[in-house]
Amino acid sequence: MRKRSDIIRSHYIERVSNYSIPEHRVLDWASHKSQFTRFEVLINILKITKEGFNNKTLLDVGSGLGHLAKYIDGNNININYVGIDLISEMVERAKQTSFDNINPKFFVGDIFKDLDVLNGISFDYVYTSGIFNLNLGNNKKFFKNALKLFLNIANDVVCFNMLDASYSKSSDSDYFYSDKYEIVDITKKILSKSGIAYSSIKLVDNYLPNDFSIAIFLK
Ligand SMILES: C[S@@+](CC[C@H](N)C(=O)[O-])C[C@H]1O[C@@H](n2cnc3c(N)ncnc32)[C@H](O)[C@@H]1O
Structure with a gap:
């Protein structure tokens, strides 16, 4: 089986090196709007945490x-942002962006192999959008391992999105569609086995026909 990082790199590398195509296409999103709608879902989820965004x-x-x-940055949200990506060319482009209100940090690396790349920073929120969408041949196993890690490094909330199998049953091409109820069940099982305390799990599936988000509120 091909290595996960090779599949991901070969999927994105040509597009990230091409500055003439729209950025949402570089990232494999259908549109800028669908990409940013996913971010909006995250921010709406985090807004309901009582602590707010400060610090x-x-x-x-x-x-x-x-x-x-x-x-x-554009919505003046008071969050300290740290991003990490496997592909150095993605991070190089992200670092070229100018920001008015925040001072984001970007790292290159694979936290599933080496957490040290994040220099021991502590995180309140762990978020991911799109990393579970490519068909990697072992998506469920990758998801379970990823979720365990996210739950270990987040203090307050873990949030992720996936492509929705009720939109497309076929996961045999480049993309992988997940059953949202099965993902909620897997999440509950992982939480119960790990003994990590949580207050609730929220499934949001009313923002795009082909996508859902899950948030786990810890403590
Ligand atoms: C669909 S794109 C989404 C990018 C970004 N989240 C957004 O919505 O604009 C997925 C990104 O995740 C990165 N990626 C996939 N698996 C990763 C991993 N294990 N660690 C870090 N980055 C990963 C890819 O290189 C790619 O840049």
Whole structure:
């Protein structure tokens, strides 16, 4: 089986090196609007945490071209942003972006192999958008491992999105569609096995026909 990082790199590398195509296409999103709608869902989820955003630090796993940082900056949201991506060319482009209100940090690396790349920073929120969408051949196993790690490094909230199997049953091409209820069940099982305390799990599936988000509120 091909290595996960090779599949991901070969999927994105030509597009990230091409500055003439729209940025949402570099990242494999159908439109700028659908990409940013996913960010909006995250921010609406976090808004209901009683602490608010002040001094909270968010880790964005698979930060791509830094668009979530741009969204946070443009909406004057008071969050410390840290992004990490496997592909150095993505991070180089993200670092070229100018920001008015925030000072985001971007790292290159694979936290599933080496957490030290994040220099021991502590995170309140761990978020990821799009890293579970490519068909990697072992998506469920990858998701379970990723979720365990996210739950270990987040203090307050873990949030992720996935492509919705009720929109397309076929996961045999480049993309992988997940059953949202099965993902909620897997999440509950992982939480119960790990003994991590949580207050609730929220499934949001009313923003795009082909996508859903899940948030886990810890403590
Ligand atoms: C669909 S794009 C989304 C980018 C960004 N989240 C956004 O919505 O604008 C997925 C990104 O995740 C990155 N990625 C995939 N798996 C990763 C991993 N294990 N660690 C870090 N980055 C990863 C890819 O390189 C790519 O930049």
